[in-house]
Amino acid sequence: MQQTFRLVIDCPDQVGLVAAVSQFLAGHNATIVEASHHTDLQTGRFFMRHEIRADSLPLSLEAFRSVFSPLAEQYQMNWRLTDSHRKQKVALLASHESHCLIDLLHRWHTNELYCDIPCIIANHPHMQQFADWYNVPFHWVDFQTLGKEKAFEEIQNLLHHYQADLTVLARFMQILPNQLCEALAGKAINIHHSFLPSFAGAKPYQQAYDRGVKLIGATCHYVTSDLDEGPIIEQEVMRISHSDSAADMVRKGKNCEKQALANGVRYHLEDRVIIHQHKTVVFA
Amino acid sequence: MQQTFRLVIDCPDQVGLVAAVSQFLAGHNATIVEASHHTDLQTGRFFMRHEIRADSLPLSLEAFRSVFSPLAEQYQMNWRLTDSHRKQKVALLASHESHCLIDLLHRWHTNELYCDIPCIIANHPHMQQFADWYNVPFHWVDFQTLGKEKAFEEIQNLLHHYQADLTVLARFMQILPNQLCEALAGKAINIHHSFLPSFAGAKPYQQAYDRGVKLIGATCHYVTSDLDEGPIIEQEVMRISHSDSAADMVRKGKNCEKQALANGVRYHLEDRVIIHQHKTVVFA
Amino acid sequence: MQQTFRLVIDCPDQVGLVAAVSQFLAGHNATIVEASHHTDLQTGRFFMRHEIRADSLPLSLEAFRSVFSPLAEQYQMNWRLTDSHRKQKVALLASHESHCLIDLLHRWHTNELYCDIPCIIANHPHMQQFADWYNVPFHWVDFQTLGKEKAFEEIQNLLHHYQADLTVLARFMQILPNQLCEALAGKAINIHHSFLPSFAGAKPYQQAYDRGVKLIGATCHYVTSDLDEGPIIEQEVMRISHSDSAADMVRKGKNCEKQALANGVRYHLEDRVIIHQHKTVVFA
Amino acid sequence: MQQTFRLVIDCPDQVGLVAAVSQFLAGHNATIVEASHHTDLQTGRFFMRHEIRADSLPLSLEAFRSVFSPLAEQYQMNWRLTDSHRKQKVALLASHESHCLIDLLHRWHTNELYCDIPCIIANHPHMQQFADWYNVPFHWVDFQTLGKEKAFEEIQNLLHHYQADLTVLARFMQILPNQLCEALAGKAINIHHSFLPSFAGAKPYQQAYDRGVKLIGATCHYVTSDLDEGPIIEQEVMRISHSDSAADMVRKGKNCEKQALANGVRYHLEDRVIIHQHKTVVFA
Structure with missing residues (x-):
């Protein structure tokens, strides 16, 4: 390069x-x-x-x-x-869904995403396996034992320890405390599994199913303390029909999630995104 | 055929x-x-x-x-x-935007939409011109002079007079009274200029601009007394970027509106839609 | 503006x-x-x-x-x-399909396309009606009576008479002679009803049906003497399935044709296109 | 399930x-x-x-x-x-590009693709790593040492040994001999990195770049002895612009390739595809 x-x-x-x-x-x-x-x-x-x-x-x-x-x-x-030759340090946060994590790891591994991945942090221990494959340090933060407050303290310490330039929530299913959102302002990217502002909050595919929409999607945005309200970097949608169950949508939507997140992260890493107020300019 | x-x-x-x-x-x-x-x-x-x-x-x-x-x-x-040979009577309602009206008229005129169009009703008189071109009876209902209640009475009388099987709100910008919504249940189709449930209500393109979404769209749905909440028949979206002003979105979005509405109307006319509770099955 | x-x-x-x-x-x-x-x-x-x-x-x-x-x-x-205030003169050429013609006329009429339309030229007389609606001079060039050579001479004379800056082939189904292609180099835009280079030549929807593709499309390009090989300005595609007959494709594909052509013409009128060798740079 | x-x-x-x-x-x-x-x-x-x-x-x-x-x-x-509970045996063939291979493996590993993967066969040894991660037997077939004929003999023996129900060419860059194509008729799926029939043959992204198309895509099809002419199961496209180099297209197109191939394979495994002459019916 x-x-x-x-x-x-x-x-x-x-x-x-x-x-x-x-x-x-x-x-x-x-x-x-x-x-x-x-x-x-x-x-x-x-x-x-x-x-x-x-x-x-x-x-x-x-x-x-x-x-x-x-x-x-x-x-x-x-x-x-x-x-462009300075590799940013990108910490990955995950829960129990692996598709976004694995997708980012593979894109990084094949140099599509030019960065370092100093660590993977997850609140489910079985993510260890993927970290091991790619030889990335793994940290299981046990929310149940630690409680939410201590758990996020530990996460923040880890991000600090690894000097993360960017934190990516790759389907990390815990809501970050305000203080952490503020500390990571402009340096944390989330993927939400709906075309926001539709279906903010929990279980967006079930919401989409219940509403009977004919499209589903995913939104990649910066994390802010207003949940699902951060500046949008990228969105993807796909067509569905009445024959898709909520489970079908979950399966299909993963394609949107992976692509929107990967694009968003790449734009950020290539300095293509400028945040202005609560919106973005993306020189894609 | x-x-x-x-x-x-x-x-x-x-x-x-x-x-x-x-x-x-x-x-x-x-x-x-x-x-x-x-x-x-x-x-x-x-x-x-x-x-x-x-x-x-x-x-x-x-x-x-x-x-x-x-x-x-x-x-x-x-x-x-x-x-299939029985032509349904489709009444068109419009306001000052003509793109959906003209699009439906042309599709009807070229037999893409197989129906009769017994009348066009508008709350702006300049729509007369398009009605004349296609030789369709035109009725201007003057909301300002009549007041909302009388105006809708007149519309309902016209729909009754022309024995409309289906009423299409082709960017008709007046909110139908509950009583009329109920009278037309399952027999009135609207086009909303956003990918619902995002940006219900007024000025959806401005809302989309303000929120900084990367996609805009349009939703074709049955009219119910819950504004913008009726069963969705069809949706279209298109990609936009930071360089699109709200005015650009208005222009670009018209393509989505025309296509979603035309598809929705065609599905209805071909008996491809079954309403079930507040959703639709569409055998497209 | x-x-x-x-x-x-x-x-x-x-x-x-x-x-x-x-x-x-x-x-x-x-x-x-x-x-x-x-x-x-x-x-x-x-x-x-x-x-x-x-x-x-x-x-x-x-x-x-x-x-x-x-x-x-x-x-x-x-x-x-x-x-930007100088209106280019855009001559429209059509045959027997009206959807692209009507679409361009409506966009022009509502100021989405900022230009003058000095004339419509068609090799089928029934296009007169649409010209009359929009009050545009109409010329029927009767290819059968005149023969191809004389007919194109007449077209060239008309384009010269009206001082057309741009000539748009809105589903004009006659192949322009080389000499005219060269005279109009960079100043004539065509819409081809396939996603080129697939299905160049005649009956592209039938070709698409026969090949069993899962997508159909349309291509807006500059006219050159190499048929269907001119610099591409814009392309649109849409998904189809085995249940679509060739006739369904014709119907559905019109949406792609209209949109690709309208975008291509607008980009040209707004000086957003630069032809370089046999390709285009489009600052959309 | x-x-x-x-x-x-x-x-x-x-x-x-x-x-x-x-x-x-x-x-x-x-x-x-x-x-x-x-x-x-x-x-x-x-x-x-x-x-x-x-x-x-x-x-x-x-x-x-x-x-x-x-x-x-x-x-x-x-x-x-x-x-539906009988797992088909799906053999994967790869060369030096890993994105399709990894994508299929992950979808299989998370039960999105319900099948067994008895073996991965590649003509590049470095694919071993991915096979090891997922604990799948790996076979490197060294085309350079063996020569094409012997190499394909070995592949055919391996497919026979593992009793593969389906063979997936996950960006396998060797042309199968006619005899093998015929032996695998209806049981081998390939991904071609263009929206066929455009850009059949070698280096489709370079061809796309040279032609200046505004869309790129990928095609999932059954393997036949007519190269890139087999029955199409699924196609994906995405928009590009003049600012995309051939290398950008390669990178972007991978998203289309992964999705088209994964869909095609899933449709096949779920018995949703019926081949009829040189086309498919896909009950997606």
Whole structure:
């Protein structure tokens, strides 16, 4: 994989902004591999992502950051500059359903997801097996013995210990306490098994069955303390019919869940997502 | 179009039921063009639809009905027998958006929808033009002058006058009074411009924009007195992104609306829909 | 509709290119509403589209063109600058199927397609009716009486007479002669009723039925002298099953055709398409 | 999983056929869980599948077969009666791409695919690892050392040894010799990484990239000696754009491949597929 630097910016929209940034880049001889812009006309906010060949720059990442800083300040930018070769540490949380976990592990193992997976944490011990296959440290957090509060303390300690950059709830079926949601703001991704805002909360497939919808889906979103209300990154749907039982929907919906979650995680890892208020800009 | 009779049945599931019906049909030498079955295992209800070549039967529709009647009684069937050549009368209701109206008119005009359209009723006078093109009687019901109650009285009178078998709300933006909903139970179809149950109520595209979903859609459902809660016949969705404004969604969503509504109406006209409690079986 | 100027560029990729263009724009105080970039890494070609608020510029379109010209030359740009308020003239060609024609006319009539429709030309006289409804001049070109060569001469004369900027083959079932294809290069759009390259040529739905595919579709592409081989702008597909006859496919596929064609035409009218060799870049 | 017997029939369409079968079933007190019918009006062939609760029958599978036999003969049926509890033996063939293999293994491991997997055969040794995880016997067939002829002989011996009911080519990149195709007729399923008939043959994603299509897909079909021409069971597609490189398509397309193959295999295992000439009826 060619090394790139990713410059991701959001700031108030202003004339001259793109010129200033692209002049800066040209001034350092940057070869731009991919560039995406978006102006939110309603809020007057501007979003921009550049992917730049690292070997076209005469600067290190650090040096780039420091010379770019004054420009960023001038335009009141919220910005980050990241290195595509730096692997983010992604901690996986799971419960008893393995499909999303196994899917992410395989995509990681085959380099579709470029990251490190420092640990898998689950509230069911039988997930150990999958962790062992992929040679990833496994931690069973026993919610029943510990109680919810202590259990989440342990999870938070583990995330801290492994220095997780991103936490992925791969069908983790415990509701995170507010304090943890806040600590992980913008750094925790969940998959909900419905096309939100339809069927938030428990047993969405049963809800979908009861309502008689003709489509089911899945939603990948950032975790916030408002359950199932976080900024949406990706959604998938598929067609069903009256002949599908709730159990059929559970089976079929897994395909949506896996794909929405894998896309969402990849977009995040490639710095393609910018959270703005309670929504996202995704330069997919 | 080949003439067929459509036998549509729902009843408690029982051993021997299919045998009894198919024996009856074979006994009258019926050539079956299409047959669909469904057992709802949760409620123990059975659903069946047969499409039979009319010219294979030695019986008229009326005679068929009367000889089938005892069997229907024996198995406690809720049933209907219809003639594909009998055109149902479909009244169209519209407001100021014309896309669904025009779409239905064109499909009717080119025989994709096999029915009569005895009248178009609108609360905006400029819909007259489209009615004139297709040579369909037009009635402007002026809600502002008449007031809501009188206006709906007039609509109900018109539906009665034209003996409408089916009333289609083609983006008709007035909420029907409960009494009219009940009078039209199972005989009125609406299109809602979201993938219900998401974004029920007013301005669904704005709601979708505000929530930041990555999909928009449309839902075709039977009208009930619970607004946007009627049995769903068909849904369509399409992908959007952060770059779509609420206005873009309105534009794009029209494609979903047209298609979901046209499918729903066609399924109804071809006797492919059975309402069961607040859901539908659709033998599409 | 807010007036914008659209600057569409393709040229060899070079460092400093984006900076030069955006500096130019900033220097004239341009407010950029939408900006899209693409680098084809395989051919080293760069593509860019800007949509600029006209009222933010102190220049007329003409003046803009002349001051931009030297820059364009320097970077060997293939470029155009267009005014969103200038309506392109779109001639519609049809045969005996009306669904695409009517769909385009309605989208135009409701301002979803921003253009003029100076004429409808058909090789079947019954299309007159639709032209009359929308008050568009109609020309029946009688292929049987005239013969193919004379008929196409007449069509070409009509296109010339009406100064058509774009010619849309809305299910026009005659194969254009090479000479006309070349005359209309990049300015004629066709809809083919299959997901090309599958089922090129005649009777694609019958071909699809015979092959037993589980999906059907439609392809909107530029007309070239290689039949069904022109650069693809848009494709749509939908799911079918064994229970769909070739006639069902014809009916269902119309939805794909209408949507693919309408999108393709809109992208073209909004200067979102850049043809490069035998492919397209579409800034949708 | 409730035990069912599956009665799958195809035969010339005749009046009285359904009555005869359903009377037979009712006569043995069969509770029908699912019933599907299809008449191919073009060829006059009838297709029927019944799923019957085993515990509702006073007969064993064997006894059922023998009492049903005369009826089958009378109506010239091509038929099978299978037991949902009997696990079919599914041999997996792979090369160097693991995504389809891993996907099938996980679905099997979590009981989404109800079957036995007696062996994995690959022409690349590194697939061993996945076989070991799932505790499935693994055989590396070294095409380079053995040569093609000997290698396929070994594969055929292995399939025979393990008594494979079904052979799945999970991105197995060697072309089966005609003789083996014929030996496995109707019992070998392949996944091709394009929406056939587009892009048959080698490197379909590169072909798709070169043609500039806006959709890519995958096709699950039975293996025949006509390469990529076998009866299609399932197809999946997804949208792409000019910004997707051939490598992006490879990555994205894997999602289509996995889903189309998994569906195709499940339909086959559940006796939902009837091959008729070079097409399939799939009672999904």
